[in-house]
Each structure stands twice: as C-alpha cells, then as structure tokens.
Amino acid sequence: MFLKNLSLLNYKNFESKNLEFDSKINCFVGDNGVGKTNILDSIYHLSFGKSYFNPVSSQNIKHGTEFFVIEGIFQKADKEEKIVCSLKKGSKKIIKRNGKPYERFADHIGVLPLVIISPADRDLILEGSDVRRKFMDGVISQSDKEYLQSLINYNKVLSQRNALLKYFAANHTFDKTTLNVYNEQLERYGTDIFTKRLKFLDEFIPIFKEQYIAITNNTEEVNLTYDSKLIDEELKTLLENNIDKDKALQYTSVGIHKDDLNFTIRDYPIKKFGSQGQQKSFLIALKFAQFHFMQEISKTKPILILDDIFDKLDEHRVSHIISLVNQENFGQIFVSDTHAERTEAVVKKIHQTYKIFKLES
Numbered sequence: 001m002f003l004k005n006l007s008l009l010n011y012k013n014f015e016s017k018n019l020e021f022d023s024k025i026n027c028f029v030g031d032n033g034v035g036k037t038n039i040l041d042s043i044y045h046l047s048f049g050k051s052y053f054n055p056v057s058s059q060n061i062k063h064g065t066e067f068f069v070i071e072g073i074f075q076k077a078d079k080e081e082k083i084v085c086s087l088k089k090g091s092k093k094i095i096k097r098n099g100k101p102y103e104r105f106a107d108h109i110g111v112l113p114l115v116i117i118s119p120a121d122r123d124l125i126l127e128g129s130d131v132r133r134k135f136m137d138g139v140i141s142q143s144d145k146e147y148l149q150s151l152i153n154y155n156k157v158l159s160q161r162n163a164l165l166k167y168f169a170a171n172h173t174f175d176k177t178t179l180n181v182y183n184e185q186l187e188r189y190g191t192d193i194f195t196k197r198l199k200f201l202d203e204f205i206p207i208f209k210e211q212y213i214a215i216t217n218n219t220e221e222v223n224l225t226y227d228s229k230l231i232d233e234e235l236k237t238l239l240e241n242n243i244d245k246d247k248a249l250q251y252t253s254v255g256i257h258k259d260d261l262n263f264t265i266r267d268y269p270i271k272k273f274g275s276q277g278q279q280k281s282f283l284i285a286l287k288f289a290q291f292h293f294m295q296e297i298s299k300t301k302p303i304l305i306l307d308d309i310f311d312k313l314d315e316h317r318v319s320h321i322i323s324l325v326n327q328e329n330f331g332q333i334f335v336s337d338t339h340a341e342r343t344e345a346v347v348k349k350i351h352q353t354y355k356i357f358k359l360e361s
C-alpha cells in the first residue's frame with residue numbers, strides 16, 4: 001500500500017498544495033517552520049482521522065479560513081482508495097472513503113496502517129498514563145475493530161457513572177441498583193479490554209525487546225510491563241470494594257481507564273533513570289515493534305513516517321534505523337529534515353529511487 005497523491009486545502013500553514021509521491025521514499029526538506037511536519041501530519045490524519053500533534057481539530061484549519069480538506073489517493077494492491085477528510089468550523093469532521101462518508105470514524109481505523117516516529121513521542125515517557133494507554137489502544141485498535149468499540153462503549157458508560165456519582169453527591173442520595181447497572185456494563189467492556197491488552201502485550205513485549213537490542217546493539221535490560229489492578233482482582237470486585245471511595249471522590253477510581261505501562265531500564269523507571277539516548281532508543285524500539293506487530297496482523301507494510309529524527313538522533317542511531325528499515329523490506333516512507341544534503345545521503349542508502357520536496361516559506 002502507498003500514498004500516490006496528496007492535496008491540501010487550508011490545512012495548517014498550507015492554503016493549497018498538491019503532491020505526487022514516490023511509492024518508496026519521500027522527503028520534505030526546508031527551514032524550521034515551513035510546514036514539513038504539517039504535511040506528515042496531514043498523512044497521519046488520513047489514516048487516523050485526526051492530527052498526531054494537535055488534538056483540537058479546529059486548530060488545524062488554516063488561520064483566517066473556515067475549513068480544511070485533505071485528500072489522499074492510495075494504491076492498495078491493484079485498487080485505488082480515495083480518502084477525503086474535511087472539517088468546516090462549527091461542523092462535524094467528515095471522512096469519506098471512495099466517496100462514501102463514514103458513519104463511525106472507528107470503522108476507518110486500520111484501513112490504512114501507519115506508524116509515525118517523531119520527537120513528540122517523548123510524551124510517551126514523560127507524560128501521564130493516558131498517553132501510554134492511547135499508544136496501546138491505538139496499536140490494538142488498528143487490528144481489532146471490536147476492541148475500539150468496547151473502548152468507546154466503556155468510556156461512555158464511565159462518564160455516565162461519573163455523572164451519577166456527582167448527582168448522588170449533589171443531592172445527598174444514593175441508589176445502588178442504578179449504580180449496579182453501570183457497574184455491569186463497565187465490567188463487560190472493561191474485562192474485554194483488559195483481556196485484549198494482556199494478550200497484546202504478551203506478543204508485543206518480546207518484539208519490543210528484540211527491537212531495542214537491534215537499535216542499541218547491546219543487551220541492556222529494558223522492560224515494558226502492564227500495570228493494571230485487574231491483574232490481581234476482577235473489575236466486579238474492584239468496583240464493589242471501592243464504592244465508598246468513588247462516592248467520596250465523585251468519580252470512578254478503578255478500572256481499565258487507570259491502567260498504565262511501566263517503562264524500565266535495569267528495573268528502574270526510564271523516565272528518571274534513563275539517559276536521553278536510552279530514552280530515544282526506547283521510543284524508537286516501541287515504534288518499530290508497533291510496525292512489526294501491525295505488519296504481522298494486517299499483512300501490509302504500514303506507511304512509515306519519520307519526522308525530524310535525523311536532527312534529533314546521533315549518526316550511530318540513525319544508521320541503525322536505516323539498516324533496520326532496510327532489513328524490513330519496508331513499504332512507503334515519509335521523512336522530514338531541515339538539511340537537504342543530509343537527507344539525500346541517508347535515503348540513498350535505503351533505496352535508489354526517492355523524491356525530495358523542498359519547501360519554502
């Protein structure tokens with residue numbers, strides 16, 4: 001699968017842009033702020049229906065305009081797929097596949113597998129557990145539609161249960177029967193999500209460790225473990241045991257929405273005890289493991305987006321990444337960099353054909 005054509009209208013800093021891509025390697029070069037990452041993000045948008053960098057959709061509309069349109073033509077086996085993603089201020093986003101609008105965006109997830117490696121990934125280490133859950137959910141959802149549906153249902157019931165707890169507090173009342181209706185639904189969806197996260201990590205963790213060794217060329221003990229209260233106790237029991245606490249807090253304090261992933265190096269949290277280089281390698285290993293995993297499941301090579309990684313990584317690591325990409329017999333790659341010559345020198349090592357797009361402000 002590869003992206004043949006991309007058209008942008010009023011997307012971030014682009015008023016109008018039309019690009020035709022190479023089926024293998026495409027590079028965007030230019031000074032800081034010319035919009036290299038914005039183009040990569042528009043490609044991400046076509047795959048995930050949202051921006052990787054700015055979750056507030058309306059902020060992706062070019063300043064001073066009222067709407068944006070991203071159009072992509074993909075070649076999938078011997079078929080063309082046209083994906084259009086558009087947003088008008090004050091309206092709902094529309095995603096169309098071959099002219100037909102999706103009723104549920106969730107149905108689009110997984111249609112165009114894509115992996116992005118970007119400096120913004122550091123949030124996976126530095127930020128809260130929600131970022132790590134989102135990563136895990138994103139990978140699983142691309143290969144399991146029911147998982148995404150369970151997640152959507154779980155979050156809906158969770159906010160209803162939280163609203164009920166707030167109502168109880170505001171009205172000095174409590175009704176166990178109504179709360180139990182929500183508990184039962186949370187148990188159903190939550191247990192499904194937990195089981196699938198467990199199974200996913202069982203397959204994903206060994207791939208991740210292999211990737212880390214390949215990138216760093218050493219056997220430094222890194223680990224990724226699942227942190228969930230559901231490992232020791234069923235959600236039903238957890239919810240029951242925490243009713244008093246939930247009533248006091250006015251929100252649901254236990255469940256899969258509290259799960260986390262622990263990232264460690266020699267058994268210590270990588271956030272505190274990993275060097276910057278180790279943290280970067282850890283993140284790249286995570287993303288390469290994601291690539292592997294998705295490729296296995298979808299039987300398609302995901303599109304690989306490498307945003308600004310040459311600038312932020314040392315040469316040793318870049319050459320490792322390149323050799324990994326080589327071994328992978330990769331699909332289509334999009335790269336952004338500020339240095340045209342450096343980019344060309346690197347991509348030449350990967351493949352003899354490539355396209356370089358020079359962006360100017």
Ligand SMILES: Nc1ncnc2c1ncn2[C@@H]1O[C@H](COP(=O)(O)OP(=O)(O)OP(=O)(O)O)[C@@H](O)[C@H]1O
Pocket residue numbers: 011012013014030031032033034035036037038039059060061062063308336337338
């Ligand atoms: N909604 C928007 N409307 C207009 N311009 C926007 C919008 N959102 C972002 N921009 C502009 O896009 C530019 C940033 O583009 P981008 O991050 O793609 O740059 P880049 O070429 O990747 O830069 P760097 O090399 O520094 O990473 C900024 O000038 C920013 O102001």
